[in-house]
Amino acid sequence: MAMQTGVLDDALARASAGDESGFLELWRGLQPRLLRFLRVIGCDDPEDVASETWLQVVRDLHRFAGGEDDFRRWLFTIARHRTVDAARARARRPAEPLSAGLDILPDAHLVEEQVIEGMSVRGAVTLLAGLSADQAEAVALRVIAGLETPDVATILGKSPGAVRVALHRGLKALADNPSVRALAGSAGPLPTTEEVD
Amino acid sequence: MPSDLSGEFGPLDPGLEEYLQILAAGPEAAELAGEQGALTMFQLNRQPLANSTQPLAVEPGWPLPAAAAQAGPPEAGAPEGGAHWAGRSGSDGEGRDARKAARAAARWRVRLAAAAAVVLVGGFAGAAYASALPAPVQHLAHVALAFAGVPDSQRAGGKRAQHTPPSAHHPPVPGATPTGQAPLPTQPGTSASPGSAATSPDVLAATTPASLIAAGTQAAVDGTLRAGGHAVAGAHVTLFERPADRLGWQLVAAATTNDQGNVALVVSALDTNAVFRLTGPGGAVSLPVRIRVTPSVTVALDAGSRGLADILVVTAQYANRGDAVVLQVQRGGTWQPVRIQRLAASLKTGFGFKTANFENDALRVVLLATSRHAAAVSNAVTVPAPG
Numbered sequence: 001m002a003m004q005t006g007v008l009d010d011a012l013a014r015a016s017a018g019d020e021s022g023f024l025e026l027w028r029g030l031q032p033r034l035l036r037f038l039r040v041i042g043c044d045d046p047e048d049v050a051s052e053t054w055l056q057v058v059r060d061l062h063r064f065a066g067g068e069d070d071f072r073r074w075l076f077t078i079a080r081h082r083t084v085d086a087a088r089a090r091a092r093r094p095a096e097p098l099s100a101g102l103d104i105l106p107d108a109h110l111v112e113e114q115v116i117e118g119m120s121v122r123g124a125v126t127l128l129a130g131l132s133a134d135q136a137e138a139v140a141l142r143v144i145a146g147l148e149t150p151d152v153a154t155i156l157g158k159s160p161g162a163v164r165v166a167l168h169r170g171l172k173a174l175a176d177n178p179s180v181r182a183l184a185g186s187a188g189p190l191p192t193t194e195e196v197d
Numbered sequence: 198m199p200s201d202l203s204g205e206f207g208p209l210d211p212g213l214e215e216y217l218q219i220l221a222a223g224p225e226a227a228e229l230a231g232e233q234g235a236l237t238m239f240q241l242n243r244q245p246l247a248n249s250t251q252p253l254a255v256e257p258g259w260p261l262p263a264a265a266a267q268a269g270p271p272e273a274g275a276p277e278g279g280a281h282w283a284g285r286s287g288s289d290g291e292g293r294d295a296r297k298a299a300r301a302a303a304r305w306r307v308r309l310a311a312a313a314a315v316v317l318v319g320g321f322a323g324a325a326y327a328s329a330l331p332a333p334v335q336h337l338a339h340v341a342l343a344f345a346g347v348p349d350s351q352r353a354g355g356k357r358a359q360h361t362p363p364s365a366h367h368p369p370v371p372g373a374t375p376t377g378q379a380p381l382p383t384q385p386g387t388s389a390s391p392g393s394a395a396t397s398p399d400v401l402a403a404t405t406p407a408s409l410i411a412a413g414t415q416a417a418v419d420g421t422l423r424a425g426g427h428a429v430a431g432a433h434v435t436l437f438e439r440p441a442d443r444l445g446w447q448l449v450a451a452a453t454t455n456d457q458g459n460v461a462l463v464v465s466a467l468d469t470n471a472v473f474r475l476t477g478p479g480g481a482v483s484l485p486v487r488i489r490v491t492p493s494v495t496v497a498l499d500a501g502s503r504g505l506a507d508i509l510v511v512t513a514q515y516a517n518r519g520d521a522v523v524l525q526v527q528r529g530g531t532w533q534p535v536r537i538q539r540l541a542a543s544l545k546t547g548f549g550f551k552t553a554n555f556e557n558d559a560l561r562v563v564l565l566a567t568s569r570h571a572a573a574v575s576n577a578v579t580v581p582a583p584g
Binding site for chain 1: 242
């Protein structure tokens, strides 16, 4: 599961030269991680922001110089910026209130699916998003994006030490979560809905 | 990744290790659903490599690029280059060297001539811009360089009193506007019409005449394509749609701009909320336009036997199984929530109630909004008095 760095170097070089197969290889390798990262940081519309991110990447790819590690750092930095832009745009155009003052019901299926199917990727992302913002983002960039701690620090504008502290606390909170604890050993019991909640 | 983290934070709990593996697992099918859309976006927006888009501009007084410097004019009396190609005879090599030197000298002469031409044209244009040329020549300059803001002789003469000469520190340059502003940089992919004052990227704006429509009806997206402030006619514009809860963009319509640079595109029978984008030439992409759909919800009263219990039957179209509907009763002029239920797979549900509790009351249901559709309100029915 660990991201093997450098495997996309060739695809990156081909994509930079305008090769479609190179771009697709790059996209397939990083789009899932991009979507998960965007969900963790609370992006309202991850698919749309991911599209915006790739659009900027494609437009500026001919000026990009570096390897896969640099590219991932660049990609996730753009994604973070686009998320902020999207949030600002949404704030400028608040959603219309529902008629009769009713709220949209929360999606009740997520937790159920998570319990039934064990821990899905989506469930894992949801769990991570439940951490404090700095911890969730640090873990997401480190684990999902596959960046090194100093790179995470650069993107977040923090010191590597502060990022390590956020990572440590985030990992500890995750390790203490009943759903995560239940993952130890495949024969272990699935958590109940109450535990997941 | 867990092994990396364990190196940084020590051994990880088995559960956490497993969790991190899931978090960074391989792609799921849904995460790659937008592949075709991504490819299309790449095809429309990819740019040529930087080193092929940067024109080599040799201007007088500027240092020559290294490659040009290496191929500079041969010095008189200097020995001929001794670079011989492996496998070539000496005479061939010497002949090739001589030809290379001759070509280099020719290139150098061409560059010098080009530089001189730049100086002359630049000086001429500068003088023309400053209205410093004789009137007939100034008029010719105006005809040739009007796009750059060179004034006509008569106009220049008439406005000479108000004309402020350009600053000595910022001499006018060809292409500068009369206000001294630098021209907009030409970017790859621009399609400004010839003769325009400046070239700028295509700007593609998308709007919709109705951002909330009845589900299953036609959605419309209008677009306007402009470059350098001018409408771009005859350009191919495509409409992409991303339905709610789906990852991929799909091409749904295409059209050609009219003389005003406008296009009007429609999507028939939109049955779920969706985001639309227009794409045009030169990588122009509009901001997203969101269109929401309102499902159809109707209620009908099914009178129970002996007046004991009635059922309000709810039927929805273009909603989804599990969507929530709220039964409301009108009391005191306001609609008050009574109960909530979810739609079955048939997109129907029913609220059972005792007639006596709602005698002569008006009832309706509200279908709550989801990511796939907007909220919808049903018709109202009045519960008749028993008997």
